[in-house]
Amino acid sequence: MTRVGTKLGDHMRGRVGTFGLMAPAIAQSSVGAGVAWLVATQLLGHVRPFFAPIAVLISVGIGLGQRLRRVAELVVGVSLGVGVGDLLVAWIGSGPWQIALVVALAMTTAVLLDSGALFVAQVASSAVLVAAVLPGDDMGGLDRMVDALVGGAVGLAAVALMPASPLALAAKHASGVLDALSTALEQAAEAIEKRDADLAAEALEEARGTQAVVAEFEQALETSKEIILISPMHWHRRAVLARYETAAEPVDHALRNARVLARRTIAALGEPQPPPASLAESMREVSEAALLLQLELGAGREPVLARQALLAVATRQRPDDGVGFSSAVIVAQLRSIVVDLLRATGSDQEESSAALPPVAG
Template identity: 35%
Template structure:
């Protein structure tokens, strides 16, 4: 009996340990990982290119036989995000240079050994702190010092290793200033268009699942709704990268900088809209599963919301003002004031989420929050007079 229990526990532990692997092959997890790879592909390419150029300059131009620190420094620096990127590249380059210089000095004077490693770490990290370094620079100084202390240099290589680190940092600085030209506006624009398109598709699927009582489609729509948050995180990260890149790219046009700021203003209302439609999709799935009554007029509202989202997507893709989309949203807001006497809980929650999402999309299209709320009257008696 005890043996069976132990075997069952062991089996349970194995199954639990395999959970991350099973999660990793689920469609939602694979999609999230693919989005992360896509988001970081440009940084990966920059780091690889910087390492190659740094090696070429140190090895072929300067004639250093094994310029290990040139590509390493370039990759470490270019692996940073654009947020405060130039300042952090300078810090990292200084930290690497301090560590390499102190390590070379100790190795040439005292050789290698345990106490030399200790001394190099303490001295290099202390000098980095005295130079005004943050924790990142301080740790890099210590790490590079350890590498130098444990890798014996050949004759005449002491200065070359310090110079290799400077070459790598210089290459990273140039790439950081020029490479943002591709990523500042195009990637966030593409992603926001794609995200709003998925939002419209999800709402269409939700409406069709309600109309046809299709439980499978309702579940798929809910999964899509949940995945929108992952897409928004990727969009938010790429937009932050673009905003930071726009500050350091000397050749970037004023129009491109303005476009980056425009995409940035879309994120807060888009975030709220995604939260609201996720609740809407969850209640739609519950209504279909429980066979709750949902008035046709409510389903029409969901379809109208999908059409308004598709219109916004078209304007974003064409780079035209979003104002024309407001008319459909205001009309939908007026429709949403009518409740149905037989509507059950899920239906009423969906109607409320449609109304909230209308406010979010009106703000996204350029209205202030106060104006948007005025266009979504609480009752028929408070109908928008401009309507």
């Protein structure tokens, strides 16, 4: 019962944390939709400007993505869909087969112009609205295009004036990546100490399951850069976000190397000469350095302490001729992970590689 309650509590805390990240987008969408409707009805005199609030929702977006491209696709897609719909409805009327024909021709035109999913969907939905819902509407295609433009502009203004925190977004996803790396190394170290191949297999599964986490981190960085570009309120945070950008690619490489390390750990535990305990100790030190990097990035500081910790462990990563083949591969992969994480702290490739003892011969 206690375990169930703990899991429920963890789930609720996760949901509350997600709401905290999404609250700005919810506010931007709701307030922007109302403002867009008000502008279109009161200033432009449009009777049913439904494309205005729809444009706000698409341009703000609840998920991660390229907002500026979405706005452009929305306006062009509405214009094209309304144009195709108006022309065909005026010629062939409205009905089931007419709607099918309108959608087919509108989507074909959209695919030939741009294969973007949002663009194609917007063209098709606009054409359906004209053909099915508003065949006798006195609003022209130009009015609907203006409504879409108003909604897009209001959506961008809402993002600029009520922005989400780009650093909180980047920090959340960077923490997921570095946590996964640290956990994989910790599990591999424990597997070596306990001579447990099953633990090594768990470490491999942990490392293999990080592809989606890395992709989410990269997407979060794109969204964070977009927020800083649009919102003057966050321009002063460009330097802090740049540290996350510096870390993104090297941390991805470190995770790839961790997968190989975990796989060779399984093999090494089946060899006559198992990996030495000192290798597990080095893995734990690198694991702790990854968590230290996570903390310093999240605090908005230059990751000096993480760099120092990595430099200290780097000096001891000397290849040992007395170990088995798989253990030698593990050492090589750990050396690569150290270099990757040093690069993530801001060191260049040459400086990071020079921190390691040279390989004889």
